[in-house]
Amino acid sequence: MRIAGFDIGGANTDLAVVELDESGDITDVKTDFSYLPMWERKDDLADVLKELLEPFGEVDAVGISMTAELVDAYKTKKEGVVDIASKSNDAFDVPVGFVGLDGMMNLKEVLDDPLKAAAANWIATAPLAAKIKPDTILLDTGSTTTDIIPIKNGVECALGRSDLERLQTGELVYSGTLRTNVAALVEKVPLNDTMARVASELFAVTADVHRVLGNITKENYSGVTMDGAGKSIVDCRRRISRVVCGDLEVLSTDEIENIAAYIYSEQVRKISEALKEVSIRNRLHHVVTTGLGMDIIASMACELAGLTFTGMDKLLKKEDCVNAPAVGTALMMEPYLTKKNLEENLEGF
Structure with missing residues (x-):
């Protein structure tokens, strides 16, 4: 069949x-x-x-x-x-x-x-996580969003049902591996021993951050870039420099990479914060991670929250976890x- x-x-x-x-x-x-x-x-x-x-x-x-x-x-x-x-x-x-x-x-x-x-796609993913462990939290970090779904006795028990409700309960975080506007993650970034405010424009997205840090490949960077330029590391650095109204002549490579690393840490922190909220409310201490950001975001969020985790690649091939x-x-x-x-x-x- x-x-x-x-x-x-x-x-x-x-x-x-x-x-x-x-x-x-x-x-x-x-x-x-x-x-x-x-x-x-x-x-x-x-x-x-x-x-x-x-x-x-x-x-x-x-x-x-x-x-x-x-x-x-x-x-x-x-x-x-x-x-x-x-x-x-x-x-x-x-x-x-x-x-x-x-x-x-x-x-x-x-x-x-x-x-x-x-x-309702999280309804379809939860049973896969339940096959790995019947009492767990599904943490699915995709290109755009992160689902945080509690599972007890093999059945999802999310408090929220719609996206609106799940945003209120911490079971949905609008933060993903590729498409999240950097300006939605941080208000300030470190620069020259100070914290510089960011420009509230759609200059760079998380795909640029993770590309610069080596977390994703050029092939992983699906979709369009915000400036219509390429997806090389240099192109991604240029877009990140614009977040503080700079360019590659104004900022050094180290300064841009430090900014990217800070944005990355803030993304993980915010997802971890929601994960902890769901964990405490449901008294669940294990997580099944999946999605494009399984290894680079979800696992880090689990570690920051102090929770044990298992990748869905225990059940599926690594490349199939994205889907x-x-x-x-x-x-x-x-x-x-x-x-x-x-x-x-x-x-x-």
């Missing part, structure tokens, strides 16, 4: 094609992604989904999770969910399901209650294909 799982984000759309044996155990996982800025190219979604899946051949079903409903191409999240779900459903001739807050939904259920499918929500989304479709009364079970999908 082969199931495709798509996680449709505002900037990146991730794919996982999961092969399962008759017992429902994973025998193979293949992943890929496409940079698709939904705020500019939402009408390309169906074509991108089909193009992503085409090299992997036929599948028995498709699962969809999404966070792209929040992009400003949509007036409301409901409008976004309906558009994304409709385009995704129309793209395939096999059963298509959507991750919702209460489990998988068919298209009719999504159209009847769109907000249940809004930003963990897509893997989980595919697995959530599996019960609908394995029950005895297949025809009844797939009604509506």
Whole structure:
């Protein structure tokens, strides 16, 4: 059995094609992604989904999770969910399901209650973490955000359900490995034995910081740069220098790297602060880390919070951890294909 799982984000759309044996155990996982800025190219979604899946051949079903409903191409999240779900459903001739807050939904259920499918991809990732440890916290640091999801007895028990609620509870931090505006992380940075205030402009993002520090490669830097220039370390240094209204003639390499290191430490500190809040409230002291920032942000946040942690690469291949929500989304479709009364079970999908 082969199931495709798509996680449709505002900037990146991730794919996982999961092969399962008759017992429902994973025998193979293949992943890929496409940079698709939904705020500019939402009408390309169906074509991108089909193009992503085409090299992997036929599948028995498709699962969809999404966070792209929040992009400003949509007036409301409901409008976004309906558009994304409709385009995704129309793209395939096999059963298509959507991750919702209460489990998988068919298209009719999504159209009847769109907000249940809004930003619910963490629902798909939590069961993967639970396979590693039934009482833990999922810490998923992606390109844009960090999910902090408590799990007890193998079941997620997040206090917040929507993104708005999870921002209030510490279960969502809008800080990620690539796309976070540096000016949103720090008000001041160290420079010449002083603390310089930063310019509140979109000069540099965390991808620039992590590229300069050697935390990510040029290939990891998906998406566009803020100045339209390249992704070399020199280009990234130039963008960081602008954060304090400088340039490569005004600031030395050491000064820029010190600024980057401070921004990095502040990002880790803020994520660790939220992690500790969730840990104390739920009396959980173990964390399962995943996502693009698994090793460079999430693990550091765990150490700062004084919590033990296990990487999701204990369950998945390291490269597949970046697409963990897509893997989980595919697995959530599996019960609908394995029950005895297949025809009844797939009604509506």
